[in-house]
Amino acid sequence: MLPRLSLRGRLFLLLIVPLIVVAGAASFARYIAAKHISEELYDNTLLAVALTISRDVVLSEGDVLTEQLLDELTTALGDPVYYRITGPGGSFVTGYSDPPDIPLGANVEGGTPVFFDSTSLGRPVRAIVLREFISEPQFGGWVTVEVWQTVGQRLALSRKLLAQSFMLLGSILMTASLILWFGIQLGLKPLLDLRDAIDQRSADDLRPIRRWVPPELRPLVQTANSLFDRLSRAFALRDSFISDAAHQMRNPVAAIQSQAEAAMSAPTEAELRVRVADLVESARASSRLTSQLLSLERVRGRSLKEFVQPVDLVALIRERVRAFAEAQLRRDVDVDFSVTGTVRPVECDPVLVDEMVVNLLDNAAKYALRPGGRMEVSVEFTPHTVHLRFADDGPGIPTEMCERIFDRFFRLDGDQSHGCGLGLAIVNDVATAHGGTAHCMSDGKGAIFEVTLAR
Numbered sequence: 001m002l003p004r005l006s007l008r009g010r011l012f013l014l015l016i017v018p019l020i021v022v023a024g025a026a027s028f029a030r031y032i033a034a035k036h037i038s039e040e041l042y043d044n045t046l047l048a049v050a051l052t053i054s055r056d057v058v059l060s061e062g063d064v065l066t067e068q069l070l071d072e073l074t075t076a077l078g079d080p081v082y083y084r085i086t087g088p089g090g091s092f093v094t095g096y097s098d099p100p101d102i103p104l105g106a107n108v109e110g111g112t113p114v115f116f117d118s119t120s121l122g123r124p125v126r127a128i129v130l131r132e133f134i135s136e137p138q139f140g141g142w143v144t145v146e147v148w149q150t151v152g153q154r155l156a157l158s159r160k161l162l163a164q165s166f167m168l169l170g171s172i173l174m175t176a177s178l179i180l181w182f183g184i185q186l187g188l189k190p191l192l193d194l195r196d197a198i199d200q201r202s203a204d205d206l207r208p209i210r211r212w213v214p215p216e217l218r219p220l221v222q223t224a225n226s227l228f229d230r231l232s233r234a235f236a237l238r239d240s241f242i243s244d245a246a247h248q249m250r251n252p253v254a255a256i257q258s259q260a261e262a263a264m265s266a267p268t269e270a271e272l273r274v275r276v277a278d279l280v281e282s283a284r285a286s287s288r289l290t291s292q293l294l295s296l297e298r299v300r301g302r303s304l305k306e307f308v309q310p311v312d313l314v315a316l317i318r319e320r321v322r323a324f325a326e327a328q329l330r331r332d333v334d335v336d337f338s339v340t341g342t343v344r345p346v347e348c349d350p351v352l353v354d355e356m357v358v359n360l361l362d363n364a365a366k367y368a369l370r371p372g373g374r375m376e377v378s379v380e381f382t383p384h385t386v387h388l389r390f391a392d393d394g395p396g397i398p399t400e401m402c403e404r405i406f407d408r409f410f411r412l413d414g415d416q417s418h419g420c421g422l423g424l425a426i427v428n429d430v431a432t433a434h435g436g437t438a439h440c441m442s443d444g445k446g447a448i449f450e451v452t453l454a455r
Helices: 007-059 067-077 152-187 189-199 215-264 269-301 313-329 350-367 423-433
Strands: 081-086 092-095 114-120 123-134 141-150 309-311 334-340 346-348 374-381 385-392 437-442 447-454
Touching (some): 007 123, 007 141, 114 141, 189 215, 215 269, 313 334, 313 350, 313 374, 350 423, 350 447, 423 447
Parallel strands (some): 334 374
Antiparallel strands (some): 374 385
16 A cells, blocks of 8 residues: 555656566566676687687697786686696696586586586686597597686676666666656646645635546546535525524514513513413424424435435334324324335435424424314325325315415414424425425315325
């Protein structure tokens, strides 16, 4: 895992590290190849020297090599050359008496040189053993020629080749690093320009980004624009909530203050009780208004992506209807509940759906149901949607008002003592949040509220 570097540093590392690895492998391979060629050249030269020495000794009838020839060989090869010639039967002919030991198992055949590495007088040497058949009167038979040479010049050449490889590939890596760095700087310039453009914006500037960006950055810009759009809507909802709350709470708070002051100046205990009762009723209305304002804001600010889950919608609604029916039984109101279609779990936010059902039932209890009345609640499952139906036999709603009753703070009678006009607005927002709709129908003999939730 890469360390927490900048994008520039990550790109540079991702590009330069493989180049360094490849360069190191190439340097090693070049060194091995050069070393192999160097050894082959030196071995061939050593073979030529062995043949030269054997011919010179034969021509000189066993005399040692001249100092001039040894000096010329040393000058040509860069390292001292030592030799030993053994005649037929292993008789010493000429040369040095302490040659390096031939490796065990080495098979020296006639006419085939054998090369090996060894030590002589404590120094590493490269040696060759060659057997030749000489048809001379004095050396008639197989003659063994042993030539060895110190390897200082070979090692120096290998080190030189290795240094050249490092210098060559190092200069290539330095050049590639500079090109990569400036290339990354130039390639990331649109991203840096985008960063600077966003940085210059104020906290309230949530306009979509319209500037040109490379194709690779367009998904990022589209996501940022989508976020700006969601933030704009969220801020608009927040501002709307603050405005609505300030507007709606101003009068109730002022009324509570006035009633409290009036209660303090009540001339009699009876009058005090009356004024305190009015104060309590105003406090309850304010509490109800505050609760519904918060419920409306929760519906609008809640993200379904975080809370949606498979829900047993029938069980959820049945539980609410049962509690509602028990409360209405004391008023002699009959409440029915029915289910049609194939029951299945529904993907929804259970908290919001519960809030919607509570508001529909509460709205019916306040404005529609009378003693001896009747209400029917039904759930219908279709292949792609779920329909919720709440029908009562109350006074009904004027046809021209069936759409407006879902507006915030809208009340048919203008009386704030029973509600604040937010219950049906919450119902509409919950249905919309679930990809559905909320409708109202009335024929003057009751009202029917239908809510459709998309599957």
